[in-house]
Every structure is written in structure tokens, then in C-alpha cells.
Amino acid sequence: MNPKHIVITFLEYESKKIDDIFKEKNTDKEKFIESIKSFNRKIFNKPNYDLGETGIFNILNNKIKASRYVGFGYFDKYLIQVLPKIYSGENQTENEMSKSIEIFIKMYDYAYDNKQLKDSYSLLSSKLCKNEFSGVHEVFMYLFSKYFFDEVKKGVYREYLTYQLEDKFLRGKLLATRQLNKAPYNLNSFSVEKDEFTDENYLNSMLLKASFISQKFSNFTETRKNLLNAMDFFENLNFDFQFVNKDIIFNRLNKRFEPAYNLAKIILQGLYKTPNDIATGFFLDMNKLFEEFIYKIIKKESQYSVSYQDHLRKFVSYINKKNNSEEGPDLIPDILVKKHMKTKAVIDVKYKNLKNNGELEKNDEENDENSQLYIGMQDLYQLYAYLNYINKNTNNDAVGIIVVPKSKQYNSHLSDEKLQLEYFDGLKLYILPFEFGNDPNDLEVGIENFIENINDALEY
Secondary structure, eight states: OOOOOOOEETTTTTTHHHHHTTTTTTHHHHHHHHHHHHHHHHHTOTOOOOOTTSSSEEEEETTEEEEEEEEEEETEEEEHHHHHHHSSOOOOOOHHHHHHHHHHHHHHHHHTTTTHHHHTTTHHHHHHHHHHSOOOOOOOHHHHHHHHHHHHTOOOEEEEEEEEEEEOOOOOOEEEHHTTSSOGTTTSSSEEEEEEEEEEEEHHHHHHHHHHHHHHHHHOOOHHHHHHHTTOSSOOOOOOOOOOOOOOOOOTTTGGGGGHHHHHHHHHHOOOOTTTTEEEEEEEEHHHHHHHHHHHHHHSSSSSEEGGGGGOOOHHHHHHTTOSSSOOOOOOOOOOEETTTTEEEEEOOOOOOEEETEEEOSOOOOTTTTTEEEEEEEHHHHHHHHHHHHHHTOOOOOOEEEEESSSSSSSSSSOSSSSEOOTTTEEEEEEEEOOTTSSGHHHHHHHHHHHHHHHHHHHO
């Protein structure tokens, strides 16, 4: 019988009354609230986290509110997922939820180079169109089961492991020093060292644990069938596995399991609780995800070389050294675009709405659901500081670009074309929307149009 888990769905920044969530459900609210607090403490490393502080979820005035983080987690005995609101608003339909799941998967895939997921786009789209998945966790588990089963059919991964043991028979290499130092009453066994070609290794243990967790949580028959079939290929089913975020060095022998391994990490991070945990989850900052997504699009699809913010601190250090300044301003733009060693553009990526008057609106981050925080001038000043600093110190004439999303819920009033502005001293600024369209299948067209607009803005 398939396990049943209650799935509670939020859109980013959506709030729900706790009494409405748990109406007619037999649950301990206090335990659930404590699981939220515990998870926020764990993620933000705040031992004294208070419910009024910003977290993955915030609880205030008998309401639970999602923040800018999207993903899924297991809180007490409830599965909670937070989805992007790119295609849907409040009271989303099943079809809109499927679109939200699909665009999240595709953005994650593109941003973090999980190339293996792209091969499953058409299959995934057809299943999402039929509303076959109850949540984003089901998609990850289905993809994991598919890749895992496909690979073990070709052969279970085995490797040589060396271990020492006490054996009644002399099999393997005798450890002479240990044997000679034994007390007389221990001479009934041999101290030996063995090499064994076995399927008991960290990679297989992790994949099997993810299989076990997926069977526990999945309501999708095909996922459970794939996992049961995959496990039949193993001689030793060892589920006694403690998940640690440990990287595996892949080689030509185990490289084929890398897609399943990457998906297994997501599943274990999102759903595997140790005895000391009351909550766990896999969540991504949507602002960061959109930044990475835009960066990878420009890097992969354009003719320009691109530097992301994580790599730009060396540039700032170089400028400070050049100017004999021990400590310079911490100006780290989101993206620098270069051609022939010349900086062409400074790009600031904002996952926000632009009001019709040009001011940027933060996404309902105040406690009052109807409040709006206008921060347009702050962003304009910030980008101007980047441009002025870079052009002044490198003799470039770079332009500024603010990239924002465009969809049903974001900046629908904006034109698909770039909007050109100028600062008071003539520095050029472009507002450039990324068009998500009405459906995740429109993503490729949106990427093509975005690159065309980038090229057009930089041809000066």
C-alpha cells in the first residue's frame, strides 16, 4: 500500500492561516511550529532564532508565511513545498502548480549544470501536464528512480575495498606483527587483511538509502516500481547509512551513476531526518537561483566571456592594489560581461517587480501583506556605483543592465524589448526583461530573445 503524506503547497511569499492548514487534521500544532523554528535555526545557524525573524518560513499572528526560498521539506509529519509564482498567483489550479514545478526544475537544471535532466524534459512535461505528480519532491524521486534503474541494469558498481579482520581460516594477507603480539587465548584466529570486490561502498549505500526514502514518500507507482527493480540487483541491501554532504570522486567506472547521485543528494537533503532532527529540507534562494540562471544563459548562449560575483573579488583586490589602497569598497556586481578583455556591461539581476513608474517593488517581504517597499533609487545608485568604479579604474565604457523576470505574475506590463535610460552623466542603463512566456515550454524562445536583446544592447 502506498504511503500517504499530506503535502502543503505555498507559493513564494504566500501566507496561510495555521488553523486553515490543519482544519480537520489530527495534528499537534505546537510540534509543527517547533519543527519550523528548529529548521530555521539549523539553516541560518541561529541557536536563539525567534519566530519574528526572517527564515525559510515565518510564523506570526497564527499565520505561516513562505519567504523567497523555494523547494521542499519534511516538517514533523508534513511535506511542505514552496514553488515559484512565475505562472500562478493565489488559489492556483493543478495545471498552474504543474507549470510552477516544471519551471523550477528547468531553472535549477540550467543554473547548476545538471545536464542529465534535459534528456527527460519531454517525458517530464507530458507527466506534469497530466498532473501525475503531487509535488516537486515526486519529480526528483521519479527522475532518480529512472536514472538509478537504467544504470544498475547495465551492472552494479563495485570496487575493491581493503579491510582487516580476525578470521578462523588463513585467507588473505597475514598481519604477522599483530599475530605475533596476540595473547595465547586469542591464537584460535588469524589477523588478516583482505581485498574484496564488493558492492558495499559509499556511493551504493547513498543510492540505496535514497531509494528507501523515496519508497517511503512516493505515491507514484512508476517510481516505486523502478526502485524495487533496481534494488533487486544488489546482493547486500544496507540501509544503515548516515548521510553526510560528502563529494564522491567520479571516474570512468562510476561516472554513469553521477546523475542518480546528484538527485539522491537532493532527496536525502530534503526528506532524510536523523533521530535528532524534527525537520529537514531542500530549499534554494529564488533570488540566487534567478541570478545563476541568467549568468549561465549569457555564459552558454552568447559570444561574450562572463564573470559571476563569486569570482569578482580578485578583480576588486587587483583594483585596490593598483591604486595603493589596502581596503577598497566592496563593490561586487552580479555579472560582468567582457569581450576582447574589455568590460562591455555590468549586469544587476533582480528577481522583483518593476512598478509602472519605474520603481522596483520588493515581493511582499513586510509583515503586512499589502505593504510595498519601493527600492528603485537604491538599485539605480548601486548599479551606478559599479559602473563608475569599473569605468574609472579600467578605462572602459561599460553600460549598465538591470535584468528582471517577465511573466503573468512578474512585470507583465513591460515590453519584451529593452528599455534604454541614461544617468545624469551620460552612462547608459538598460532595463531588460527575461520573458518566461505563458508556459515552461516557452523557455527556449525566451532564452533566444534574451540573448538577442543582450547582443543589441552591447553593440555600441
